Amino acid sequence: MKSAKALKTSKNSQNIKLSYFWKLIFSKTKPGDNLLDLGCGNGQNLIYLSRKGANITAVDKSLECIKELREKIEKEKIINFDVICSDITKFNIPENKFDIIIANNVLQFIDRKKSLQLILNIKDCLKNNGIIGISSFTIDDPCYKPAKTNLTYFSHKELLNLFKDFKILFYIESIIADKPHQGMPYNHRHGIVRLLGQKNP
Secondary structure, eight states: OOOTTOEEEEEEEEOOOTHHHHHHHHHHOOTTOEEEEETOTTOHHHHHHHHTTOEEEEEESOHHHHHHHHHHHHHHTOOSEEEEESOTTTOOOOTTOOSEEEEESOGGGSBHHHHHHHHHHHHHHSOTTOEEEEEEEBTTSTTOOTTTOOBOOBOTTHHHHHTTTEEEEEEEEEEEEEOOBTTBOSOEEEEEEEEEEEEOO
């Protein structure tokens, strides 16, 4: 992962910092950009992007996360920030509004058919030359059980192929170590895929 321009796939465990994906997005964000985060969670990284001058639209169906994010925005007196409580698969993405659209660690929690349709919607609605950033799980993830899930786990190079009509700025598949968190109170691993692409005019 020496260059954001390199394509890389690996099934070996690597010490990939979770923030690296966001650093790539930060590097592509300019003042005045309209940025949409689908499945924003508590939106901590979006606060930084808003300070950089981006106009943020953050969408999540969790009332708790939305409340926490709104409290942060109010506390820091941020005005270029729109927070929406909605199921991202039902959110109507305005056409040609957004310069950057992010779906970070959310698609793996969504029905596969709905995820694939959402990706099509993102591709259609993103501005020409706009940036798409996706981070999700692969079938190498220990939680993946094909007979028991209809959730979204990407196969080898599947996400890359979905964006074959985009300029690929960064792509990686790997297995990463993760620390205990809610739902998994022990050290564990995830099979991940991360893509940053630019829509061709």
